[in-house]
Amino acid sequence: MAGVSRLQYTTEMRLIRVMCSGRVDLEFVLRAFSNGMDGVFIGGCRLKECNYITHGNYHALTMVLLCKKIMEHIGLNPKRLKIEFMSSAEGILFAEVMSEFGDEVNKLGPLGKAEGIDQNELKSKLAEITKLVPYIKLAKNEKLASRLENPEEYDKFFTKDEIDKLFSEVISYYIDPEKCQACMTCAKRCPVEAIISAKNQIHVIDQEKCIKCGTCFEVCPSKFSAVTKISGEPVPPPIPEEKRTIVRKSKEKKEN
Numbered sequence: 001m002a003g004v005s006r007l008q009y010t011t012e013m014r015l016i017r018v019m020c021s022g023r024v025d026l027e028f029v030l031r032a033f034s035n036g037m038d039g040v041f042i043g044g045c046r047l048k049e050c051n052y053i054t055h056g057n058y059h060a061l062t063m064v065l066l067c068k069k070i071m072e073h074i075g076l077n078p079k080r081l082k083i084e085f086m087s088s089a090e091g092i093l094f095a096e097v098m099s100e101f102g103d104e105v106n107k108l109g110p111l112g113k114a115e116g117i118d119q120n121e122l123k124s125k126l127a128e129i130t131k132l133v134p135y136i137k138l139a140k141n142e143k144l145a146s147r148l149e150n151p152e153e154y155d156k157f158f159t160k161d162e163i164d165k166l167f168s169e170v171i172s173y174y175i176d177p178e179k180c181q182a183c184m185t186c187a188k189r190c191p192v193e194a195i196i197s198a199k200n201q202i203h204v205i206d207q208e209k210c211i212k213c214g215t216c217f218e219v220c221p222s223k224f225s226a227v228t229k230i231s232g233e234p235v236p237p238p239i240p241e242e243k244r245t246i247v248r249k250s251k252e253k254k255e256n
């Protein structure tokens with residue numbers, strides 16, 4: 001509406017259209033900051049006015065509230081992220097909000113620099129958090145699905161302590177080489193091919209690729225229970241390649 005009505009608003013923004021504000025993933029926001037954007041604005045339909053049963057705008061709201069706390073956790077000013085709800089007919093409001101946000105971001109200055117964070121450090125912090133997005137979404141699943149009606153709840157919905165705890169207790173997954181029977185189930189189900197897998201070879205998780213989704217833990221057959229969760233301590237080093245071949249007990253007996 002703002003464009004059709006030829007309303008003036010900041011020219012420093014780039015519009016990305018999505019079908020629903022609920023489609024804006026936490027990862028998209030982090031990617032925008034990683035790509036050097038100084039601010040991210042999400043415009044959604046008014047709460048309670050969604051035409052569908054999904055009410056994606058509530059999801060967008062909780063995602064933004066979580067992302068703001070994550071930004072604080074890594075030292076970024078949370079004002080760089082904003083969400084507003086408005087109808088498509090409210091072109092004037094959109095133009096005003098965009099211009100105000102543009103001014104606010106300009107006042108804050110360049111991302112990271114204004115906060116006193118070294119650019120490389122910021123990049124690696126954002127990359128680290130982006131890698132944890134599936135874990136974060138899983139850990140905060142229930143809260144992210146909430147429908148917040150009262151704006152007074154927004155600020156305290158996610159707390160600093162909660163987010164600090166979330167990152168201090170990050171879970172890693174490890175395959176116990178003593179228990180793995182190379183059934184390959186975990187490797188077939190891992191969404192990011194993070195499990196080094198071969199027939200009759202003890203499986204190993206590539207911790208660099210692992211996004212901590214927990215699927216391997218869920219699918220490893222209970223008779224093996226080879227995948228363990230580790231929190232608050234380092235993951236044991238992977239078993240050396242030359243020691244990964246599984247010698248089946250029946251085979252051992254035959255040879256003897």
Ligand code: SF4
Binds near residue numbers: 189192205
């Ligand atoms: S937790 Fe397991 S299934 Fe998920 S990414 Fe890591 S290795 Fe793959």
Ligand code: SF4
Binds near residue numbers: 183184203220225
């Ligand atoms: S599902 Fe369990 S037993 Fe099977 S390969 Fe993976 S870790 Fe090993």
